[in-house]
Structure formats: C-alpha cells, structure tokens
Amino acid sequence: MRLDIRYLTRFLYAQPVSESQNELRACPANDHRQAVVHYHVTTEPASRVAAYHDYWGTRVDTFGVRQLHDRLEVVATATVETQEPVRPVAAVPRQRLGDSRFHDTHLEFLQPSAHVRWSHPVGATARRIADGVGDDVVALAQAVHDHVAADFAYQQGVTQVGVSVDEVHASGGGVCQDFAHLTIALLRELAVPARYVSGYLFTVDDATGADSHRDEVEVETHAWVEAAVPGWGWFAVDPTNAQHVGERHVTIGRGRDYGDVAPLRGVFVGDRRHELEVSVSMRRLALAPLGDQAAGRGAQQQ
Amino acid sequence: MSGLLAGYTTDGFFDEVVDADGAIRPHYRALIDRLRGFTPEELERRERVRDALFRTAGITFTVYGDDAGVERTFPMDLLPRVIPAGEWRHVEAGVIQRVTALNRFLEDLYVGEQAAVRDGVVPRWLVHTASGFRREAFGVAVPHAARCLVSGVDLVRDEDGHYVVLEDNLRNPSGISYVLENRAAMTRVLPRAFSEQRVRPVDHYGPMLLRALQEVSPPSAGEHPTAVVLTPGVFNAAYFEHVFLARQMGIELVEGRDLVVEDHVVHMRTTQGLKRVDVIYRRIDDDFLDPVVFRPDSALGVPGLLSAARAGNVTIANAVGNGVADDKAVYAFVPDLIRFYLGEEPILPNVQTYLLWDDEQRAEVLDRLHELVVKPVAESGGYGMLIGPHATEAEVAAMARQVQDDPRGFIAQEVVGLSRHPTLVGDHLGGRHVDLRPFAITGETVEVVPGGLTRVALRKGSLVVNSSQGGGSKDTWVLEEEVDRC
Numbered sequence: 150m151r152l153d154i155r156y157l158t159r160f161l162y163a164q165p166v167s168e169s170q171n172e173l174r175a176c177p178a179n180d181h182r183q184a185v186v187h188y189h190v191t192t193e194p195a196s197r198v199a200a201y202h203d204y205w206g207t208r209v210d211t212f213g214v215r216q217l218h219d220r221l222e223v224v225a226t227a228t229v230e231t232q233e234p235v236r237p238v239a240a241v242p243r244q245r246l247g248d249s250r251f252h253d254t255h256l257e258f259l260q261p262s263a264h265v266r267w268s269h270p271v272g273a274t275a276r277r278i279a280d281g282v283g284d285d286v287v288a289l290a291q292a293v294h295d296h297v298a299a300d301f302a303y304q305q306g307v308t309q310v311g312v313s314v315d316e317v318h319a320s321g322g323g324v325c326q327d328f329a330h331l332t333i334a335l336l337r338e339l340a341v342p343a344r345y346v347s348g349y350l351f352t353v354d355d356a357t358g359a360d361s362h363r364d365e366v367e368v369e370t371h372a373w374v375e376a377a378v379p380g381w382g383w384f385a386v387d388p389t390n391a392q393h394v395g396e397r398h399v400t401i402g403r404g405r406d407y408g409d410v411a412p413l414r415g416v417f418v419g420d421r422r423h424e425l426e427v428s429v430s431m432r433r434l435a436l437a438p439l440g441d442q443a444a445g446r447g448a449q450q451q
Numbered sequence: 452m453s454g455l456l457a458g459y460t461t462d463g464f465f466d467e468v469v470d471a472d473g474a475i476r477p478h479y480r481a482l483i484d485r486l487r488g489f490t491p492e493e494l495e496r497r498e499r500v501r502d503a504l505f506r507t508a509g510i511t512f513t514v515y516g517d518d519a520g521v522e523r524t525f526p527m528d529l530l531p532r533v534i535p536a537g538e539w540r541h542v543e544a545g546v547i548q549r550v551t552a553l554n555r556f557l558e559d560l561y562v563g564e565q566a567a568v569r570d571g572v573v574p575r576w577l578v579h580t581a582s583g584f585r586r587e588a589f590g591v592a593v594p595h596a597a598r599c600l601v602s603g604v605d606l607v608r609d610e611d612g613h614y615v616v617l618e619d620n621l622r623n624p625s626g627i628s629y630v631l632e633n634r635a636a637m638t639r640v641l642p643r644a645f646s647e648q649r650v651r652p653v654d655h656y657g658p659m660l661l662r663a664l665q666e667v668s669p670p671s672a673g674e675h676p677t678a679v680v681l682t683p684g685v686f687n688a689a690y691f692e693h694v695f696l697a698r699q700m701g702i703e704l705v706e707g708r709d710l711v712v713e714d715h716v717v718h719m720r721t722t723q724g725l726k727r728v729d730v731i732y733r734r735i736d737d738d739f740l741d742p743v744v745f746r747p748d749s750a751l752g753v754p755g756l757l758s759a760a761r762a763g764n765v766t767i768a769n770a771v772g773n774g775v776a777d778d779k780a781v782y783a784f785v786p787d788l789i790r791f792y793l794g795e796e797p798i799l800p801n802v803q804t805y806l807l808w809d810d811e812q813r814a815e816v817l818d819r820l821h822e823l824v825v826k827p828v829a830e831s832g833g834y835g836m837l838i839g840p841h842a843t844e845a846e847v848a849a850m851a852r853q854v855q856d857d858p859r860g861f862i863a864q865e866v867v868g869l870s871r872h873p874t875l876v877g878d879h880l881g882g883r884h885v886d887l888r889p890f891a892i893t894g895e896t897v898e899v900v901p902g903g904l905t906r907v908a909l910r911k912g913s914l915v916v917n918s919s920q921g922g923g924s925k926d927t928w929v930l931e932e933e934v935d936r937c
Binding site: 168170171172196197199201202203204205211213215253254256257260414415416 | 574744
C-alpha cells in the first residue's frame, strides 16, 4: 500500500518564547516491511534541520529556533510503501527463550524500563494467561495480545504519558500507549522480549482499527507491540485494535517503551503556557496496475 | 633514629619512606636529612606559612553529606611524596596503556562495531545495564577518539609495594588543581629541600590541557579553536577547580546559560555579541548536559548541545557516556580489554574484585563482608562504600541487604593494606595510608602529568583517602632521570 502522510504539530504560546530546541521522530522506518519514498520536514519559523539515526535506528530530525516566536509549526510529509508482514507458522518451544545468546541480545527488551514497570498483579495475570497456552512462543504472544485486546477497553482521549502499567492493569482501560505498555509488561514477565512500536494506522476508527472506505483520513499517532520469537524474528501485534500488524500500519520507530520514540521532545525559554495542536492525515494512493507502469514509464528513474 | 622519626613504626605495612629494616629509602634521604635539621618551632613556622598560602589561594572543597555547602581546605601535609624515575616510568606506562585501551573501548561502543561486546570480552548485559551507558550519545564521534580527555586512574601500593589500580575515573575527575597548588605552596614552604632535588615540573598542566582541547576540536574550527570550561556553578564541590583551570588555560569559564545553540553551532554570549565555541571542557554530569535529550528539568546544561556535537560543530570533553567504562563492575574487565584492544599484558594489575551477580561469588562475599570492601558500581568519591574491617555489625548487615537486593549495583574487593607515608601529626611523624591519582590527558596521544595527587587518610588507620571523605594531600615529586655525568 502506498500512503502519503502529513504530520503537523503546532504550538501557540501565551507569550513569545525563544531558544527552542527540538527533536522530532516522525519519519517512517525503512525495513523489511516498508520503504520510504519521500520524507521532508519544514518548520515555521524556518530552521536548519539536521537528521541522524538514533541508537534504536529511528530517524531523528533536530532543529532549533533562537529568535522570539509566538508559534512553532512543524510539518513532516512522507510517502511510504508498505507490505503485509510474513507471519510465523511453525511452533517455537518456549524453552528457546532461555537460549543464552537469544537472551543476551534481547536483554534490553526483557527488563523493566522507564515506562514499563509492573508489580505482582500484572505478573499474576501474565502467568494466568500462559497457563492456558501450549508450548509455543507465537501462541503465547498471541494469547497475551488477545487477553489485553479483549479485557481492556479503549478510552478515547488525549494520550497521557505517565500512567503506569499497574494503573492501566487495575483500571481496565486506556489509550493505545497504555495497551502497548501493558502488553509489553505481560510479555516481559513471561520472558518474551517485547518492544514498543510507534507509528500510524490508516483507519477511520481508532478503537476498532477498521479499514476506511475513504482514501484520506485524519488519525492520531498510534502504538503497538513486537514480540521476539527465537529463530524467527519479531511478531507484531496491535492490542488496541485486536489485530495483527498489516499494510495499513506505518512504523516510525521502536524502543523499550514510549520514552525511546516520543514524537517530539523539546525545550524553550519563556512562559510555558501554550496550546498544542497535533494532526496526522493519511492518504491512500491509487496505484496504476503494474503492467501499465512497466509499459508506460519503464525507462523512468525515480 | 632521632628527632622527627623517633618512635616511628611501619606496623607491617609497606612504607614509602622507611624500608623493612628501618632504613630511609635512598630517594628520600636528602629530604629527611633536611627536615631533621628543623627545630619543632621551625616546623611550626613552615606549617603557618603553608596555611597562609592556602588561605590566600582560597582553596576549598565542598563536602557532600556533611553540613551542606561547608567549605573546607584540603590540607597539604608538609612532607612531600617522592617517586624515583624508574618507578614512575612503570606507573606512567601502565596508566597510558590503560587509558589507551579505555578510549578504544568507548570509541568502539559508541561509534564502532562493539567488538569487545560482540566477542564476549565484556558481557553485553553488563554494558546494557550500566547507568553510565548513554544511548543518547550513540553515534557522536570524537576527533582522535579522545573520549577520556582527562582521566584520573586511582592507584594504591599493596603490602609488597606493587602499584595496583583501584578504580578509573573517566567522567569528571577532579583534583588536578590541588596538584598545582600543592606544588606552588611547597616551593615556598620548603624551598631549599625542593631545589636540592631535580623534581619534574607540573605547572605545564594548563597549557597541556588547552593543547589537548585544541587537538580534539572539530576540523571546522580552523587554526584557532575557541575552548571554554563549562561549570554547573558556584554550588558545585569542585567549583574552585573550574575557576582555577579556566585561569590556567586563559579561557572563559561559562555556565549553561552563557551558551546558546543556533543551527547546531554553539555560541557564547559576550558583550560583543555571540562568539562561536569549538570545544567545551565540561564539568557537568551527562544527566544535566542537554535537557533536550537528558533530564528535561535541568537548568544547568545547554539545550541542543548534543545535536551540535553530533553535527561535528563542537567537541564535548570528556565525551558523553564515559561512565560505562568506569562502572566498577566493568572495571573488573579492563585487564581483558587491554589484552583485546592492544594485544598486551596489563602493566598495572587490578585489585582482586568479586562480581556479585555470580551466585558463588556473592555467597562467598556475604560470608566475608567484614573482611572486604564493597562499593556501589556507579558512584565516585568514596560515597556509599563499606570497609568491612572498620564497619559496625549494623553497617555490615545493611550492606548485605543492599547487595542481595541489587547484586549488579555493587562490587566487592579484597582490602588492600595501602602503603603508608610518614605524615606530620602534631609535632611528630605518624604513618598514614596514601593512594595516588595520576592524571592522564588524551589529545592526539595520551600523556601523564608527572606525579599526580597523593591523598592521605588523615585519621590513623583509616583507608579512605577521598577528599570528600575528609582526606588530606601531599605534594608528589617525580624525580628526573639520573643523567650520567662525564
């Protein structure tokens, strides 16, 4: 699927501010499932944007605005080509999670992290889920996903950082970030390495993740989870919408939790009161049938 | 033995001055002879001269965990420590070797292929759980891979007089100002004794540090790079040193708010407007350096600094993330890192260290806590450590609980019967334990300042020499090589 994405964040400050310095993580990842065709960041006031790839492999765009300004607008546009992922078929015994090399190379996704800390009730839930599952890591990850998807309610609202896994577990609901953090905690408790994925989902309904009949939709930034399967790779599930990750999911970055992939981090000098507006629009592009493309533009270079 | 050393005993320790037979070691004879000529009144007079000099210089060291913000002097003993040329050659070669390997390790971790981790020389999990491992600094290059621009390698001498490494300090080692001030004072307190010997100078430290800073500045800085010292401010324990070093180098001392980043270039605010800064000798901890990537509540740092470093427009020294290599558990692997990166045998050995995540080692350590030293892995300055033989039952029990709760968070070491050095106590000399912190500077190459800071545990029998724990210091004389005279 080819998608155009337009990410916009706008800060309207109560008083003019200065010396703003920021890091943006909004660029789709290039990986086995998706390819970035185009990506561009602009800011208003204008700034010189410098890009790098961080420890986790996510592209980061850094920029600063020194002079006084009363609004800051960041626009990132991307065109990305996505595919359906391959899914694991054969069973992988849980014993292989204990393989020392596997354990060593996945340690960062096995331990508690800044936003994924949990206590006994979460551990108990994890073990209860595992009790009903056969000896297969994929089935285990699927069961954890199914449990969170079925037992927790999506609550429309502003995504809030700072809700703990224990609180989400006790309250029974949350937004996509909370679903992801809880799922990660349950998986890690069961010794399945799990990582947080931030991205976008092409949908008209965040609660169900249903496909859109329209080709252009307004979405929010989304989050899901990948579980490491020994000898196979990462198995991606979206517990907020009770579905596997597919071609309508656009990955931006991966990390231990939200903290590693927060879309925009920054500081500025001045009165901190401001209004914030974030919008993401996605447009599905119609593709000409492959035959036509080959015949008509075969010699053209992109 | 008459006078000063009357009744002096070595009590079975290695003594720097007096050998096992009670004779003065050759490299101390001239000095001791001179001191023997002093009457008690004369000694007292020299101590007063010393005190006046230090008061005028305003040398203080804030002690944390004591009355907040109390400033004390870091007293210099009248007797200097003397290191003969041959002994120093050994120490110098060992420190250069160690710092070279540590620079290589850090470079490999942050911008290389992580070969030491890949090949299992250092466990991957150990690196990943080190609080000093800064993923935010991943990919930030440093010219000449000079990540430890200033390092302080703490050495002690064991019962046989062998130098061993106690710990590495690769983040913000302090103390060099005392080396310089002690020397300046000593040349006035004991001018004849000093001039009788060929003591290697230390007063080129400022120019040496400045040259290293200029060497590691980005290529874009051109012929005359601008360097600054970045301090957290007057409330920092080592603020005096920050002022001192800026003055020694003749460069600006700045706080975070004096710097501003524009288009990934760091500038200093001056009365004539902005001035570009190329290299920053920072004495602010990683956590507070840049609120965009580290603690967002830090007002001490410079927003956007890391992005400027990443863009190659400024060099931050010491490099961000060095704490992974002076983590006290990673310390245990430094001899292996020397073999791995340099293909050499370590010149200076480690102290026997126990890693507490290992069930067997932990069980043994918990049995023997009262005989061992236990240290938190990420602290420096002697904070939070247990000296088993000097601890109360309650302190030992409390440490046992801490170790069981967080085995990765501590290491245990055999107690080293640190060498002792005669130290003026009242009107006579008493043996006090000493260590040695030589300072190595990495620019294009690694150099060691002759000598370093000798710290003295002033309390009788105490093994803790840290200035933050109320220790004192000694001027440290490295003697010139003997030259054959025809």
